[in-house]
Amino acid sequence: xxxxxxxxxxxxxxxxxxxxxxxxxxxxxxxxxxxxxxxxxxxxxxxxxxxxxxxxxxxxxxxxxxxxxxxxxxxxxxxxxxxxxxxxxxxxxxxxxxxxxxxxxxxxxxxxxxxxxxxxxxxxxxxxxxxxx
Amino acid sequence: xxxxxxxxxxxxxxxxxxxxxxxxxxxxxxxxxxxxxxxxxxxxxxxxxxxxxxxxxxxxxxxxxxxxxxxxxxxxxxxxxxxxxxxxxxxxxxxxxxxxxxxxxxxxxxxxxxxxxxxxxxxxxxxxxxxxxxx
Numbered sequence: 001x002x003x004x005x006x007x008x009x010x011x012x013x014x015x016x017x018x019x020x021x022x023x024x025x026x027x028x029x030x031x032x033x034x035x036x037x038x039x040x041x042x043x044x045x046x047x048x049x050x051x052x053x054x055x056x057x058x059x060x061x062x063x064x065x066x067x068x069x070x071x072x073x074x075x076x077x078x079x080x081x082x083x084x085x086x087x088x089x090x091x092x093x094x095x096x097x098x099x100x101x102x103x104x105x106x107x108x109x110x111x112x113x114x115x116x117x118x119x120x121x122x123x124x125x126x127x128x129x130x131x132x133x
Numbered sequence: 134x135x136x137x138x139x140x141x142x143x144x145x146x147x148x149x150x151x152x153x154x155x156x157x158x159x160x161x162x163x164x165x166x167x168x169x170x171x172x173x174x175x176x177x178x179x180x181x182x183x184x185x186x187x188x189x190x191x192x193x194x195x196x197x198x199x200x201x202x203x204x205x206x207x208x209x210x211x212x213x214x215x216x217x218x219x220x221x222x223x224x225x226x227x228x229x230x231x232x233x234x235x236x237x238x239x240x241x242x243x244x245x246x247x248x249x250x251x252x253x254x255x256x257x258x259x260x261x262x263x264x265x266x267x268x
Binding site for chain 2 (some may be wrong): 119
């Protein structure tokens with residue numbers, strides 16, 4: 001009798017657990033469908049990967065050699081308010097008519113010491129970084 | 134009859150609550166550590182659809198609370214932009230979550246009013262489900 005009760009209790013508990021997990025999914029709905037197509041992903045371009053390694057190594061000279069002043073200015077705007085960069089994670093890239101957009105999320109600390117993350121996107125054409133967002 | 138069912142109901146509710154909390158916290162941690170990659174958030178996708186379809190109500194609802202003049206400017210911008218672009222593609226390039234902050238990045242392809250195609254990225258930063266930065 002006690003064994004039967006324990007089994008029923010377990011089944012009821014598991015039923016509740018399934019209902020709870022389902023409820024958590026409902027509370028976090030899936031994104032709505034996009035009416036437009038998505039472009040296929042491409043590999044991370046080497047030129048953009050090189051820049052992210054300069055960012056991670058805190059290599060200002062390397063960045064200065066790789067980007068013209070205008071793009072450096074844009075990169076400064078993109079990483080704002082980060083002052084210390086701990087990590088740069090490649091999130092994805094796609095291509096359209098020779099232009100590759102390579103996306104990253106950089107994490108680190110702001111001047112205030114607060115932990116922040118920012119999005120950076122490099123535009124690569126003919127193996128060179130030609131734009132920063 | 135109801136009294137007999139009460140203990141089972143309590144067990145069911147306990148199971149549901151525990152599972153809800155574990156799923157919510159565990160899901161958030163897995164997302165933050167990007168264990169299975171980062172999934173696009175519903176809020177960021179709704180924001181992008183609102184932006185490309187000029188739905189100012191959606192944009193205002195997903196932006197931090199602001200004064201009436203700023204909201205009016207947002208409506209005016211949307212009205213001005215209506216019909217000026219035709220979206221061609223919208224590609225999610227991934228993102229990352231850290232605490233209450235989330236970054237989601239998109240590649241957008243549009244045809245502008247003059248007929249020329251434009252292909253550009255947009256990174257959204259969300260804090261507590263609101264878009265606090267867009268560039």
